[in-house]
Amino acid sequence: MFALIWYIPTTIIVLSFVYGIPSLYSVIRNLKEQVWIKIENNKNPNNPETSLVAILLPFYREDRESIRRTFQSIARQKYPKDNLDIFIILENNDIETYNIVKESIGILTDVGFKTTIFINKGSRRGKAHAMNNLLKNISGRYDVVIVLDAGDTIYDDRYIYKVSKLIKNGYSIVGTKVYRISNSVIGKLSYIDTMLWYNVGLPGLTKLIRVPLVSGEGLALSMEFLNMIGGFPEVLAEDAYLSIKAYQYGRRIALLDSIVYEGAPSTLSSYVKQRVRWYRGSLQCLKDVVIKYRKVLRCRTKIALVMAYLQPIALMAPFISLLIVSLSLFVEIPSITITIAKIELVSISLAPIYIIINGYRDKVVVLAPLNWIFQGIIALIALIPIRIPWLRTSSRSFIDVSSIHQITLRQ
Template identity: 30%
Template sequence: MAVVWLLVLLENRKKMKTTNVPKILPLVSIIIPAYNEEDTIKESIESALNIDYPKNLLDIILINDCSTDNTKKIGESFLERGLIRMVNNNKNMGKAYSLNRTIDMAKGDLIACLDADSLVSPDALKKMISVLENPKIGAVTPAFKVRKTNNILEKLQFAEYSLNVFLRKIMGAMDSIHVTPGVFSLYRKSILKEVGGFEVGNLTEDMDMALKIHTAGYSIDSTTDAICYTYCPSKLKPLFKQRIRWYRGTIKNSIKHKHMFFNRKYGNIGLFFMPFNFISIIAVIILLASWGIYYFLNFSKLIWQLSLVNWSFDAIFQYFALEKLLFMFIYNLPVLPIMGLIIGSYTLYKSFNITGEKISDHKPGYFIYLLVFPLFLTLFWSAALIYEIAGVKNRWY
């Protein structure tokens, strides 16, 4: 897959920046769904209010999903000043229900969904609107980065998110974007209503929505210079729970939209991306398991041989000629991971470059991400598959 991304990059490297801002600006509704977000909701609303856009063309709606903390109180402080509109659910109904309820009362022809733990840059909206001048595009996603990088886990996710900005742009060039994240994705209201809104109860409603948009015959594009920010898990356990939800949602939505697999009607996303992505996930897990078994057996064999010579490493090295040891080392090198590491290094370098980041400012996260994080992701995928096969109850963590 990395080779495909590289080829698309070379073909589309001059198209990575957004086009000019349109002269006529439309009315935009910004929906902020929130449940117990007292730590971040104030900053999120303020970022929406500070967008460089005519205030009479902004319609900001906070949907409070029956929060039990101070989220409602914070929202009311903005409501009282006439800065936003606010809707309250009588009981906790979930993100998809909250979005659907608010879509019906949105005034704008365009709707942006902003998670309550995310921030939008002042110039992001205008840059994203320019993409929607193409009537074939139903939604556009921003370039979002990690807001806080205080520890190594957050630094790893910073590198991952930077890479994803780049990959989404490439997938946009292939018409294969399969997720419209809650970090300020922008939709045509008419299309949201046409596809029936967000599916209530879906673990990854943003992926389901993206696939429904493709099914309806529209494209999704991405930007590299409309910057937004989000907070990421700072500890391993919350990260694990988040990824289990994401990956189980991916599995479920892939099955739900299996009609797109190998279907020419849906272009690259159906004919190539979805089936290849699904198969590659399983292949990587099998490959990782096979390597683990292979090296375990070799290690066991070494232990057995050492036991035969009274645990003498000298005897082992005398038995194996240096040339044979060198041949065995080279022969057993995992060629595919090394190739992936080389391509991944270049791709991540380009990602940092495109998003205006310097690798020198993120060295620890950059190198550890390349060496370690893919293993973490593979383990997360393995766990998600096991959860699905075992029928573990779905949870919104």
């Protein structure tokens, strides 16, 4: 009976190997070149067929620098002013953020962008709920909706033109690369994670499940699709949930080869809360695929989505492997379990080689395997049904846009 217990960690480690296969295939076949859609910058966005776009900025308890950085990023966009409206969504009790917005809004209005402050009435029920309250008032007026968080910096000044073009060409959702960066150790490790995800993990997973996962920052959607699904899913990870809705309605998701930069968590506590929110959000998606959508989705679709949302479980493998190897010094553990645990630890130890080959020379890269073991602990915490007060990333680093290229790997 006791020996059967080891089947659980063995299965989790094997699951991590299953995820490793698409990533390895992604590197060998250079899948990032196939998955990420490139749109040349030599097109003129000022044409009569340009879409009507609404940018949604859901802010809550934000700092001045993050708000100004997002406003400045939008102000640099080359898109017809008459075809773009900006909606800043605030909570009715968030007076400090309101005052910062009023103080900084000239960054947008001085260059001719139409900007509206929308106050979400009632008690706060999350980002998606606040955006849905706004959509009730504007759903018939726009073709494209773009969502940006405070602190997001769009590097491509024709980003809005590119996402609107993809949606006009038949895509319902457009995602982009979101690199979380800063000069702190946490920020550099976050950057390594996001670089590997967008250039290796996501391309491999996309080829496997056919419908890619998208991030909530720099997310663009067709208004027609949002109306069809009843607005943004009011769940913990509304961005991850959108892949379920795309599958359900047979809609296409595009991955645009463009970059949004976001300040990485600046404190360990903020970093842990961010990851717990991500992992719990994925597990909620997993639960709904298996239970809520079991009669709606085809069997192959359900298997593909289960594979996508099982990632938090697979992320536990490095920590579990270290635990098994350590325990093997004191207790008897099946040899097969010890063997695959050692293989797991060797594989994550070698993974930084890919990062170094691709141009990242910072010494912090040697800490990446330890970070992945730590994330395994966070994934285990995410499984525990305890309430963690407000899982939003409450503390972010400031980014120096002028130095971005100094830390970005070859794309």
